Amino acid sequence: MDAMNVTLEFDWKSDFPKARKAALVTDSNVDRLYGDMIVRQIEDTGLQVERIVFPAGEKSKTLETYAELVRGFAALGLTRTDFAIALGGGVVGDLTGFAAATYMRGIGFVQVPTTLLAMVDSSIGGKTGVDIPEGKNLVGAFHLPKRIIRNAGFLETLPEKEMKNGLAEMIKTAVLFDAEMFAALRELSTKGAQGERKEELKKWVERCAQWKQKIVDEDFKEGGKRKLLNLGHTFGHAIEAASNFQLGHGECVAIGMRIVDRDVPEIGEILDLYGFPQIEDVFAPPLCLSAAKILELIANDKKRSGETITLIVPRKVGECELVETPMNDLGGWLA
């Protein structure tokens, strides 16, 4: 699909009064769709901007791409008062944020999320980093963007598969905090045409992002409340890794929510309405994962503390609990 015109409110002078230059970091897909349009808009504000583009996809989220970015910043002569702009999904945001966190011991950056997942989740909260062969997101830093410029217009070109990744996080947020949004998302699932659905969904993007913003403002370093955002992710991450990333993040989070939704059947229902996979799909062909493998991966989870792990268990829509669970009891949830 051709890119529609997306106009950003780009008031960089209040965030970076001394800036003369910015590096616009993006991936090959987003560049093709929006690169020229956004560069033009930024230049019109009187800022010099240079583009750094890397190949689209999670496979680019490496130390090598990170090195290209920081070396790119140096080649452009970015100083500590200049900044970087991440135009793209979670991969672009994580890489750019990490490069900004470390270049000259930290320069500012702005997030311009273009995927639903990035709009409602990954661009918020300052988690940045890269994958290494030993594991996803194993190297990184907390580095908050100075500003997040959200514009749901980018969703016009986003493929349905990518929409679903974000949708799973929106359902998660609704289950955690917002029964009204849950009801609206449920209602929306029955809307026929995908285009119409997208239009309606856009209305909830801002609200969903605000929930995440509120939680990370209250608990930046994930000592307490922010852990709630892991709903569906303890099992979800393990299933994602066990499937060798054949399943999408949203699909895995959906399955992870199904595993802990025993008290709240509405969660399974909404996931059915949107066509997310079932728990059984994980154990059946073609994936044929074993419960033992999933449990082993959770045992290696970086969020585990000692012999227990904090599971997020829904009690009703809009209310979930942190449950300290002995590692030995986890298998019971898969039974």
Ligand code: ADP
């Ligand atoms: P995520 O945001 O889900 O973490 P990525 O950053 O890998 O994931 O983005 C997912 C895919 O969607 C990538 O191939 C990316 O190039 C593409 N993409 C990002 N934004 C858009 C958009 N607005 N329209 C079309 N494709 C997009």
Ligand code: ZN
């Ligand atoms: Zn997630």
